[in-house]
Amino acid sequence: MRLWPHLSRKIGRQKESDAKAWLERQSLKIIEENFHCKGGEIDLIALQSETTPAGKKHERLVFIEVKFRQTAEFGHPAEFVNLGKQQRIHKCAQRFLMKYPDYQNHPMRFDVIAMTADEPPQWIQNAF
Structure with a gap:
């Protein structure tokens, strides 16, 4: 049994939970966590009153990708949300809207929460 992928998923889920709590303190209402669709996943989906x-x-x-890296030594966590990842998130967002058509007329945004072990979360709104 390979331990690293299991540990990595566990850390990832914990950081998503941390990001959820942080966003809720910023007055976002989380409506979905880990929305899966064919070929992708959206970490958090929220509503923001404006x-x-x-x-x-x-x-x-708001569709939110959470990226955690222990350090930014090999690149800022947001840099790991590459074009392929962005396309998968967009497709997943389309599936979410087909499943929940009541949200289709809401204005939308794609954000990234970038986290490292030694810094507070960085919220990048309209990231892509």
């Missing part, structure tokens, strides 16, 4: 310049309130649907 007010337009005209004073109208609405909710934005």
